[in-house]
Amino acid sequence: MAESHFHFSEEKPLRWGVIGCGGVAEKKSVPAYQNTPGFRVDMVMRRNADKAEDYAKRHNVPQWTTNAEEVIFNPEVDAVYIATPPDSHKKYALLVAETGKPCCVEKPMAPNYQDSLAIHQAFEAKGLPLFVAYYRRSLPRFLKVREWLDDGLIGEIRHIHWEKSKPPNDLDLRGSYNWRTDKQIAPGGYFDDLASHGLDLFTFLLGDITEASGIAKNQQGLYSAFDAVSGIWQHKGGVTGEGFWNFGTHQRVDKVDIYGSAGKISFSVLDEAPIQLENVSGHQILEIPHPEHIQKYHVANIKNHLLGKSIHPSTGKSGLHTSWVMDRILGTL
Template sequence: MENPKIVWGIIGCGDVTEKKSGPAFNLIEDSQLLAVMRRDAVKAADYASRHQVPMWYSKADDLLGNSQLNAVYVATPPSSHLEYAVSALRSGKSVYVEKPVTLNSSEAELLLAVLNNTGGKLVVAHYRRRLPLFLKVKELIKTGEIGEVRTVQLRLWQSRSPELVTKAAGNWRTDPAVSGGGYFFDLAPHQLDLMLYFFGMPVSYHGLSLIQDSESTVADQTSGTILFENQVVFNGSWCFNVSPENQADRCEIVGNLGSITFSIFGNSLVVKTVSGEQELFFDPPEHIQLPMISSTVDYFLDRGPNPSSIEEAVVLMKIIDEFSKVRQI
């Protein structure tokens, strides 16, 4: 291919695309954002105008029918990820799809089957894998800075209206038909995918969810344990009904020679070893998905590996499904 370029269309140009991802497509070499789609034509046209995108559509089929596009970013809520990703793959386009990749593991397995049948390419937007902070965590683990990892303790406790969640898009995150579940489905994929990225494949996992708050319609308390092949044990706690004073976002990786502590949604880490304690700070990219999109472009152009595969996402969704089983008491 002469002067290869990935020419993008976005399906679902909502809040996540305003700054986190959308502008990044035109900031990467050999990448161009040509078209966007949103069911609300007025909002689609407005987005295209504000972001200097040449084309806009109000129907996904019209965007997918554009032969100038060779890649699609699916940025809708999870309930339509499978439909749009499958349609894009069958139209011969590569796919970059938001997390969680689907509503559940069964849908993720269907998407994997279609991907295999079409011979296409697909990347899941687990973009924290390419942020400097988490690359540093992976490096510290690999080089044995804290020795052999023994256990990981993760806590994400938020109020009934989490500060980590965008409010402008309404409350679809607590509608299981649209999101798959509650805030756990929206926030935990970032955290659990990083565990797979750091420690590899799990041997076993189990967990449970509860509806503790009588005003909640979805689970607001989740806990789970994962045993990895390298004998690392992970314990996670997610709670979305605490007071603002008790909110927490903390992950601690403990080895036999020290520990690494950081926030999944923060910008620093603390390394403790026998030689002392060090805190490292990281400036996130202005458009936080840019490093992952850049790696995705390289993969689509056969210049690098898949930075976040559907095979890994299937495992992730199986863990989420297991942790999300609501216990009745």
């Protein structure tokens, strides 16, 4: 890795620019940046001028634009958060790397492993910090699950199983456009948007995945992307895993079970649900709520990383690994 020329201290606020101020930026992410001491959001971009101006006014952001490059190359922007659909992540991230600025890219990192690799290599070459918004790695709920695993409360870990299924929504049934089901932007459909969170979390909990394969189909014909995916994998150390993600079932399910030699841990990746521990000591159920702005701890970890206090749990390297796993399951790599 090349030596980084980027330096951050708490003496001067870090000024962020945001590319894409749609739904995810409304509550989940940008307010978390604004509420983090030492961080400011000074500029936002959206292709629709009226919506960009409205967002900036409502969130007290001093500058707005419809041109992403005005954010990236603005000398008064120190770091860039890319919150656009994944097909544009590579284009914008490579430009950010060119400017020598730190960057956070929304998940999934890119539509495929090769684009993710290009992003990772660009930041590695310049020694620049690159983060991916897999914020579940920073949430107290899942840190507790990891603590239970690390403490051996279910013995030797054997297997993980995830079911994520739901009925088609109104957009799907009407045939309305949705980038999440456009195979040019998200080849795996909702798998790309939703399963990426879980697969990334599982590597955080159980270690990197060494083997993965799967089957991907379009069963309903409602849109161009896949709507039914099944996968199997193995983590370093031998823990096996399996999952299925089907977006045409009769009910909504989001349930993970981690089986050990002496117990089981259960939780949801995406839904609001308690975490549960079953072992010889009994059955423990914990409610650990998420913060109002769900990227709060993720953004706090970005700050600590840039200050040299800790290593962020979700970097370009880990995001790249998740892209590899997803492509293996989809059969595109």
